[in-house]
Amino acid sequence: MKHDYLDKYSSLDSVLHNLDPRTKIVCFFSAVIVIVSEPREETTAFLFYYLILIALLLASHIPVPFFLKRCLIASPFILMAALMLPVSFLLGGKSASGNLNIGVFVFSLSILLKAYAAIILLVLLTSTDRFHRLLKGMRRMHLPNILTMMSALMYRYIFIINDERLKTNRARDSRSPGRFQSGRIKVYGNQTAKIFLRSWKRAQTVYQSMLSRGFKGDFPEFFRLQFKLSDGVFAVIMIVCFGVVRVFI
Amino acid sequence: MPDSFAVEVKNLSFAYGKDPALKNVSLKIRSGERFGIIGPSGAGKSTLLLHLNGILSGDGEVKIDGLPVTKKSLPEIRRKVGLVFQNPDDQLFNPTVEEDVAFGPLNLGLSRKEAGTRVRETLKQMNLEGFEAKASHHLSYGEQKRVALATVLAMQPEVVAFDEPFSNLDPAMVKHLIEIIESLDATVILVSQQILPVMASCHRLAILKDGQVIRVGTPAELAADRGLLKECGLDVGFFCSICKKLDL
Numbered sequence: 157m158k159h160d161y162l163d164k165y166s167s168l169d170s171v172l173h174n175l176d177p178r179t180k181i182v183c184f185f186s187a188v189i190v191i192v193s194e195p196r197e198e199t200t201a202f203l204f205y206y207l208i209l210i211a212l213l214l215a216s217h218i219p220v221p222f223f224l225k226r227c228l229i230a231s232p233f234i235l236m237a238a239l240m241l242p243v244s245f246l247l248g249g250k251s252a253s254g255n256l257n258i259g260v261f262v263f264s265l266s267i268l269l270k271a272y273a274a275i276i277l278l279v280l281l282t283s284t285d286r287f288h289r290l291l292k293g294m295r296r297m298h299l300p301n302i303l304t305m306m307s308a309l310m311y312r313y314i315f316i317i318n319d320e321r322l323k324t325n326r327a328r329d330s331r332s333p334g335r336f337q338s339g340r341i342k343v344y345g346n347q348t349a350k351i352f353l354r355s356w357k358r359a360q361t362v363y364q365s366m367l368s369r370g371f372k373g374d375f376p377e378f379f380r381l382q383f384k385l386s387d388g389v390f391a392v393i394m395i396v397c398f399g400v401v402r403v404f405i
Numbered sequence: 406m407p408d409s410f411a412v413e414v415k416n417l418s419f420a421y422g423k424d425p426a427l428k429n430v431s432l433k434i435r436s437g438e439r440f441g442i443i444g445p446s447g448a449g450k451s452t453l454l455l456h457l458n459g460i461l462s463g464d465g466e467v468k469i470d471g472l473p474v475t476k477k478s479l480p481e482i483r484r485k486v487g488l489v490f491q492n493p494d495d496q497l498f499n500p501t502v503e504e505d506v507a508f509g510p511l512n513l514g515l516s517r518k519e520a521g522t523r524v525r526e527t528l529k530q531m532n533l534e535g536f537e538a539k540a541s542h543h544l545s546y547g548e549q550k551r552v553a554l555a556t557v558l559a560m561q562p563e564v565v566a567f568d569e570p571f572s573n574l575d576p577a578m579v580k581h582l583i584e585i586i587e588s589l590d591a592t593v594i595l596v597s598q599q600i601l602p603v604m605a606s607c608h609r610l611a612i613l614k615d616g617q618v619i620r621v622g623t624p625a626e627l628a629a630d631r632g633l634l635k636e637c638g639l640d641v642g643f644f645c646s647i648c649k650k651l652d653l
Contacts, residue, residue: 288500312498315542319494361495368458368488369560370480370512378507378517 165283170217171386172284177293179387183394184281188274190398197262202269204401209276216284226279227272234271238264287311289381296381301374308375312362317355324351411436411470411564411592412457419452419463426452427463428616434609436470436563439586439593441603441624444613445638450596451491453613454566457594458486470563484513487562491569493553497541502533502552505541509560520559527559531585547578554585566594571602600639604628612637 166173172180191205213223245260282290288308295304324347332340412434419427426449434440442450455461459474459482467474469485487509490496499505503524510520528534531551536544541552550570557565567586571579583606586593597603603610604624612619612627614637620627627634634640647653 286500288504358492358495361490361492362498364455364460365488365490365496366498366508367460368483368486369509369556370483371508372512376508376511378504378511378520380517 163286165216165218165222166286168217168284170215170284171390172212172216172280174384174386175284175390176381176383176387177285177289178297178381179383179391180281180285181290181293181297183391184277187394187398188277190402191273191277192270194266194270194402196266197259199262199265199269201401201405202266202273204405205273205398206269208397208401209273209280212280213276216280218280218283222283223276223279227275230271230275234268234275237271238267241267292377292379292381295377305373305375313355313359316358316362317351320351320354320358324354409436409470410434410468411438412440412594413466413468413471414453414456415466415468417453417456417463417465417467419449419456419461421452426616427456430465430613430616430618432611432618432621434592434594436592438609439595439607441600441607441610442594442596442613443598443600443603443610443637443639446598448613449616450613451568452616454488454568454594454596457564457566458483458488460488484560485562486564486566487557487560489554489557489565489567489570491572493546493549494542496553496556497549500540501537502528502539502541502544502555503537505552506555506559509556513560523559523561527555530558531555546573547575550574550578550582551585558589562591564592564594565589566596568596569598570595571597571599598639600634601641601644612639 191202194201213220241264242260285293288311291304291308291311294307295301328343328347332343410433412432414430414432417427417430418425430449430453442453444450452461456463456467456474457469459467459476459479462474469482472478472481472485474482497505499508506524506527507517507520510523511517515523524537528536531554533548533551533555536548536552541549544552570582570586574582579602583602586595586606593607595603595607600610604627607624609621609623610627611621612633619637620630620633622630631640631642635642
C-alpha cells in the first residue's frame with residue numbers, strides 16, 4: 157500500500173527543502189522558543205512574526221490548504237487552552253476588578269497566536285525534509301539515541317498500522333454500506349482491536365527481519381549530512397529577523 | 406571426500422507457549438545445494454527457517470558451516486545466513502532502496518564506501534539500477550521482492566533462505582525468480598507450500614508435517630510418492646489435470 161504522511165511535500169524543490177536538516181531543526185526550534193517567550197500582553201510583534209512565517213511558507217512551495225489542515229487538527233487543543241484562561245480567571249476571581257477584563261482576552265489571543273505560530277513552524281520543519289533526514293540530523297546533533305531510534309521505528313510502524321487499517325476497512329466496507337453508523341460501535345471496536353493485533357504481529361516480523369540483517373539497536377548511517385553556504389545564510393537571516401522583532405518590537 | 410554441510414539441524418524442538426511447532430527435526434543440507442522444505446500450513450517451515458539465523462532458539466542443535474548457532478556466534482551466523490521474508494514489505498524498513506540494501510553491510514561493520522559498492526553491485530545483479538533513491542513502499546510487489554532479496558544478497562551470505570518466495574507472484578515473475586535463485590552462488594533453502602516451483606529449482610526436498618520431517622528425497626523421488634504428497638496436502642494432480650484439460 158502507498159502512503160505519504162509527514163513526507164508528503166518533502167520532495168519539492170525549494171530553498172527550505174535544500175537546507176541541511178540540522179539548520180532547520182536549530183532555526184525552527186529557536187524561532188518557537190523566541191515566539192513563545194514573548195510577554196503574554198504582547199500582540200503587535202505577532203504581526204511581524206506571522207509575516208516572517210508567511211514568507212517562509214511561500215518559500216517552501218507547500219500548498220497553503222495543507223498547512224490549514226494541519227492547523228485544524230491541532231485547533232481543538234489550542235482553542236481549549238486559550239478558552240480555559242478566561243474561564244479560570246472568571247472562576248478564580250483573579251482579574252483586578254473581579255470580572256473579566258480585556259487583558260485576559262489579550263492573554264488568550266497571545267496563547268492562540270503563539271500556538272499556531274509554533275504549529276506552522278513545526279509543520280514547515282517536517283514537510284520540507286524527509287523524516288529520516290530529520291532523524292539523521294537529530295542524531296548528528298547528539299540527541300539521545302533512544303529518542304531517534306524510537307521515532308524511526310514509530311514512523312515505520314505508522315505505515316504498518318495504516319496498512320492494516322486500510323485492509324480491515326476494505327473488508328468491513330465490502331460487507332456493509334461503509335458509512336459510519338453509531339449502532340455498530342462494537343464492529344468498530346473489534347476492528348480497532350484487530351488492527352492493533354495484526355500490526356503487532358507484523359511489527360514482530362519487521363523486527364525479526366532487522367535482527368536477521370545484524371541490527372544491534374542502532375541504525376547505521378549511510379549518508380553524510382553536509383552544511384552548505386546557504387545553510388549559514390538562512391540561519392543568519394532567521395536570527396536577524398526573529399531577533400529584530402523580539403528585541404525592538 | 407566427505408560432504409561438507411552448510412546446515413546441520415539435530416533433534417531440534419520448539420514450541421510457541423504450549424503449542425509444539427517443531428518436534429525433533431533433523432536435517433543436513435550440503436554446501437551449494439538448493440534445498441526445498443515443503444509442507445502444509447502450520448507445518449513449522451517458517452519456524453525452522455527462523456532457527457537457522459538464530460532469531461528463534463529451541464532445544465537441539467543447529468550448525469551453520471560447522472558453527473553452532475549460539476548467542477555468542479550470532480553476528481557471524483547472521484553474516485552467513487540471509488533470510489528473505491515472505492512479505493517484502495516486512496523486510497524493507499528504511500526510507501530508500503539504497504539505505505535498505507546498505508543496512509546489512511553497514512551492520513556487518515563495512516565502511517560507507519564499501520557498503521556503497523555492495524549496494525551498487527547488488528542492485529545491478531538484481532536489475533534494479535536507478536532504484537537507489539526510491540522509497541520501497543512506492544514500488545510494485547515484484548520490485549519489492551527483488552529489493553528484499555537484494556538487501557540479503559548485499560551481505561554476501563553463504564546460505565540464502567527464502568520463506569514462501571513464490572507467493573503472490575505471477576507466473577512470469579515465478580520463472581524470473583527461479584532463474585535468479587538458480588544463479589545464486591550460495592546454498593539456497595526454499596520454504597514453500599507451492600511445490601511445483603520448488604521441485605523445479607531444488608536438488609533435494611524435505612516434507613515437513615506437524616513439526617516433523619516426514620521424508621527427504623529428490624524431487625523425482627517425492628513426486629513418485631503420490632500417496633505421501635496427498636497425505637500431506639501437497640498433491641499437484643489437480644493442477645496437472647487442469648493443464649491436461651486445457652492442453653497446456
